[in-house]
Amino acid sequence: MGTISGTAQAHTVNYVNATGNIYCKSGTGNNKTCIDQPDPAYIAYPVSEANMTEWETDASSGGTYNGNYTVGSAGATLGPKKIVGNLTVSSGGILTVTGTLWVTGNIILNGGGKIKLATSYGSNDGVVMSNGTITVSGGGNASGSGTTGGYLMLLSRSDLATAMSISGGAGAVIAYAPYGTITISGGA
Numbered sequence: 001m002g003t004i005s006g007t008a009q010a011h012t013v014n015y016v017n018a019t020g021n022i023y024c025k026s027g028t029g030n031n032k033t034c035i036d037q038p039d040p041a042y043i044a045y046p047v048s049e050a051n052m053t054e055w056e057t058d059a060s061s062g063g064t065y066n067g068n069y070t071v072g073s074a075g076a077t078l079g080p081k082k083i084v085g086n087l088t089v090s091s092g093g094i095l096t097v098t099g100t101l102w103v104t105g106n107i108i109l110n111g112g113g114k115i116k117l118a119t120s121y122g123s124n125d126g127v128v129m130s131n132g133t134i135t136v137s138g139g140g141n142a143s144g145s146g147t148t149g150g151y152l153m154l155l156s157r158s159d160l161a162t163a164m165s166i167s168g169g170a171g172a173v174i175a176y177a178p179y180g181t182i183t184i185s186g187g188a
Helices: 049-060
Strands: 002-004 012-014 016-018 026-028 064-066 069-071 076-078 081-084 087-089 094-097 101-103 107-109 114-117 126-130 134-136 141-143 152-156 164-167 174-176 182-185
Touching: 049 081, 049 101, 049 126, 087 094, 114 152, 134 152, 141 152
Parallel strands: 002 016, 012 026, 064 081, 069 087, 076 094, 081 101, 087 107, 094 114, 101 126, 107 134, 114 141, 126 152, 134 164, 152 174, 164 182
Antiparallel strands: none
């Protein structure tokens, strides 16, 4: 959904305003008619189960926090860490990630809350992974280390229809949900 500067290409394309062609098998509400073409060949996920298992191990090496972890206006620095519960960052709080985080529940980033990589990551990427859903809304923001090439990946392993929901400008982030759907809206 939304406006695309260029070409849109997927099995189903709905409610897209594209400056280029729209290639799809089916679609509705688009500014152009679908141009039929075969579905693309399967490509393996760029992140494997082995990668995710390694990140679980990395996070667990920093110990386990049992219960819901909430970051408010005081902020927090965390990682590596396994959180058995939910992670919420809100009320303008900033969570600085110093190592891989694995949340067994849901991640909620809202109310002007921010998750960012520590500057020590430099041009390297960092991972915050959830077995549940991830919601970024209400001025929530995720960012890398501040060095070019240092991105934060928000990864949801949920198989729900909305494994990740990003609205209202989430920042420069890698969003990945290999088993569910990512919904992006509201100027994100």
